[in-house]
Amino acid sequence: MIVVEGLWKSYGDRSVLERLNLTIREGEFVTLVGASGCGKTTFLRILLGDERPTKGRLTLDGRPLRPEPGPDRGVVFQRYSVFPHLTVLQNAMLGLEFQSGGPLGRLRGRAWQEARARASALLAEVGLAHVADAWPSALSGGMQQRLALAQALVLEPRLLLLDEPFGALDPGIRIDMHQLISKLWHATGMTVVMVTHDLGEAFKLGTRVLTFDKVRHDRQAPERYGATITYDLRGRARPLLPA
Amino acid sequence: MRLLNRRPGQQFSLILAVLPFLLVGLVYLQASNARLEVNPNDKLLPSPSQMAEAMHRMAFEEDRRTGQYLLWADTAASLQRLAMGVGVAALIGLGVGITIGLVPIASATLGPFVAVVSMVPPLAVLPILFIAFGLGELAKVVLIALGITPFLIRDIAFRVGELPRELLVKAQTLGASTLQIALRVVLPQMLPRLLSGLRLALGPAWLFLIAAEAIASTEGLGYRIFLVRRFLAMDVILPYVAWITLLAFLMDTALAALSRRLYPWAYVR
Structure with a gap:
């Protein structure tokens, strides 16, 4: 369970987020929507640990969230989510190699073979088994995002953060990706927080849709007040656990 | 049109x-x-046949005083110095460059220092090198390394800074430590950049090599050119310059080919 209490974020005089309170239960699929620059991505990056809140408390299962990214939180960005110098399979294995490969981050022998088997299974699940030895740059945008998902899921994070992961994809590919992410969410039972521009996508995939907007305005200084959560709506996706 | x-x-x-x-x-x-x-x-503008004759003498006839084939002895000596100087510079450039580019504390400590050191004209410190390291090989190798290392460090550090932040964050969400990120994410992506940096640094490296050889040496391509200058031996100097140019050109081509061969992912578009 993630609890956010009285969170503020500002850069100098510019407020981005203010008075943000939120509780996300285990296994929810939360989508964040709002106009460009409304702070939804900033909020996601705070959850990720890549940004720190100016004020407020953030706890994961009662403990303060570590202020840097870690293996408890997986992430998929819109771009640059996979490593160009590693093949598809190596990308999918990387998490396991970091986790148990010692200071150099390399596995050998049996451990390497086991890691490869796990990564291969995951690649098969996201439909990339046939391109395991290709470089990511040879893949289409949709396939790269599939790889990014597989890579993030190999460590089985309890929280998966998605920053407009399908924003750059063609509409047809997007629908395939929706099916994939729903399937993976059901299979793992992880909590998902996704930022998107696409309202249809937000309601289709999410059990819960949060809209970000400013409630206070200062005409002389439009950047004085930040955004907060204005609506907390039910999405069309069926929750994994009964409420 | x-x-x-x-x-x-x-x-x-x-x-x-x-x-x-x-x-x-x-x-x-x-x-x-x-x-x-x-x-x-x-003697100023020798004909091709005069140059061919001179080169035949340098390449295929034993030198009466030393018993060596001078062109090959000179080439071996020069290439060895160049390889050592460039090799040391590449290692330091890669290590320090990645450290500065990746670790903010290191960049705060070393960044300004490297920026200032890179402004020291290497040839101006050549006398210091000769005094400190003697007139042997070490001073020449150090001059080459000193001459191109700051450039390589800054080039690599800058390239590390250009890596998308998303990649570094992603690696952290996969549980990577700083060392693991440096070794498995940053280092491999910097190797093709290092090779292209080396291609740019080869020009200055040759410059420093020949300058050092001209001043104090007993063999080497630069030494030979400056030695025979006393006799106005343009029939040796011109082919030697062409030979040096050819060697530099081949190195450049080889580095480019090596980079494509070793790091195909960097060239897929």
């Missing part, structure tokens, strides 16, 4: 590429002929 839209075909490109070389060659032959006609003993 506008000039900027006219593209030469493959054959035409080749002809165009050969043209300037041909032109320079012709001008030289013309001038050489004219001078030799007036004075057959003129």
Whole structure:
């Protein structure tokens, strides 16, 4: 369970987020929507640990969230989510190699073979088994995002953060990706927080849709007040656990 | 059609590429002929046959004093110095560059220092090197390394800074430590950049090599050129310059080919 209490974020005089309170239960699929620059991505990056809140408390299962990214939180960005110098399979294995490969981050022998088997299974699940030895740059945008998902899921994070992961994809590919992410969410039972521009996508995939907007305005200084959560709506996706 | 839209075909490109070389060659032959006609003993612009004769002597006849084939001995000595200097510079450039680019504390500590050191003209400290390391090989190798290391460090550090932040964050969400990120994410992505940095640094590296050899040496391509200058031996100097140019050109081509061979992912578009 993630609890956010009285969170503020500002850069100098510019407020981005203010008075943000939120509780996300285990296994929810939360989508964040709002106009460009409304702070939804900033909020996601705070959850990720890549940004720190100016004020407020953030706890994961009662403990303060570590202020840097870690293996408890997986992430998929819109771009640059996979490593160009590693093949598809190596990308999918990387998490396991970091986790148990010692200071150099390399596995050998049996451990390497086991890691490869796990990564291969995951690649098969996201439909990339046939391109395991290709470089990511040879893949289409949709396939790269599939790889990014597989890579993030190999460590089985309890929280998966998605920053407009399908924003750059063609509409047809997007629908395939929706099916994939729903399937993976059901299979793992992880909590998902996704930022998107696409309202249809937000309601289709999410059990819960949060809209970000400013409630206070200062005409002389439009950047004085930040955004907060204005609506907390039910999405069309069926929750994994009964409420 | 506008000039900027006219593209030469493959054959035409080749002809165009050969043209300037041909032109320079012709001008030289013309001038050489004219001078030799007036004075057959003129040494300033030797004819191709004179140069060939001189090179035959340098490459295939034992030197009477040392018993060596001078061209090959000079080439071996110079290439060894160059390889050591460039090798040391590459290692330091890669290590320090990645550290500065990746670790903010290291960049705060070393960044300004490297920026200032890179402004020291290496040739100005050459006397210091000769005093400190003697007139042997070490001073020459150090000069080359000193000359190009700051450039390589700054190049690599800058490239590390250009890596998308998303990649570094992603690696952290996969549980990577700083060392693991440096070794498995940053280092491999910097290797093709290092090779292209080395290609740019080869020019200065040759400059420092020849400068060091000119001042204090007993063999080497630069040493030979400056030695025979005393006899106005243009029939040796010109082919030597061409030979050095060829070596540098081959190294550049080899580095480019090596990079494509070793790091194909960096070239897929």
